[in-house]
Amino acid sequence: MQVERLYRFPVKGLSAESLEDVRLSPGETLPHDRRFALVQGDAPFDAAAPRFLPKQNFACMMANARVVLLHSAFDPVSGTLSLAGPDGDRLTAPTGTAAGRAGIAAFLTRFLGEEARGEPRFLDVPGHAFTDQKLKGVSLINLASLHALEAAIGRRLDPLRFRANLYLSGLPAWAEFDWVGQELLVGGARLSVFRRTRRCPATQVNLETAERDCDVPALLRQHFGHADLGVHATVVEGGRLAVGDAIELLGPPAEAESDPPVA
Structure with a gap:
């Protein structure tokens, strides 16, 4: 598995900026x-x-x-x-x-x-990020899941409709959903995946025409029984990551592994 694309969105709702590398800090978004x-x-x-x-x-x-x-x-x-x-x-x-x-x-x-x-x-606002969820973090898209959606609906979709930070390759479609509650090593940073990403009407919008030309949430429900595409993660351990870096699934956090079973 590896990082194929890397983006930041400095202004909420506006255009993406492509990055070659970035340094992540614990508990933060990508810089800016x-x-x-x-x-x-x-x-x-x-x-x-x-x-x-x-x-x-x-x-x-x-x-x-x-x-x-x-x-x-x-x-x-x-x-x-x-x-x-x-x-x-x-x-x-x-x-x-x-x-x-x-x-x-x-x-x-x-x-x-x-x-x-x-x-x-x-x-x-210093210290605040205008994210789409309460936790600051990083959003990830498995390109295989996007391609599975494209195959189901018979059309290509610009990956940037989904406004993710990291676009990944090398794993089966929808396998990233199994990462919730687990940690990843991405380049030199350690991430903890905490939720699947529910897609909203923003993904309906064609980035070239501004027309709502594809009801992505409804199509996901129709073909796959859910409206999710991608996952969100928090940065547990900071470090540098870059396009082409390997991704390793580490499993549950160490403290979770050591917890005794509930009777």
Whole structure:
């Protein structure tokens, strides 16, 4: 088994950035993954006391399909974010200043048009990641499972519809579901898989046209009896990982193996 592709998504809901390698830290996402978000004006998100909120509180593919037509690029050295819309409208602004974030918020709000609610804010909250689940972590896709879905429905799907961090090869379709509760060695990092990934309406969206042209959750249920594709894991032990790195299934955590059986 090995890592075939590696991505981060600096702005929640916006485009992927391909990586060759990355260094993971315990209990964290990939560096800069889901670091920023456009928070809808009516969302109950408090930057002074950040907490997980469902994705509909933010600009995202599930609620705002047109965001796939935006191209974004984050430079972690300068801290600038570049945005380009399909109509040629462009912006490059610093994320580290209030004025820069206000400019980004205004750009994205104009793009959303009637889908913008209230006065959206573009936020970067130190220590917080705008993930789709309460635990910070890493999302993984088994490419064989994706290919099994494609074979069942008779069409190709862009893997980035699923917005995962790691895309893996070398194991049978759906075998990754057996990893829940087990640990993996991926490159130099150790991961603990904690849940299957339930797919949402975001995966319906064609990344080139922004049309909802394929009901992925319904098709998964129709052909496989569930709406899951991929798994989520937390980083237990940090380290470097890269495209091409081997993946080794380690089994349950050592403490779980040593627990006495329940009478």
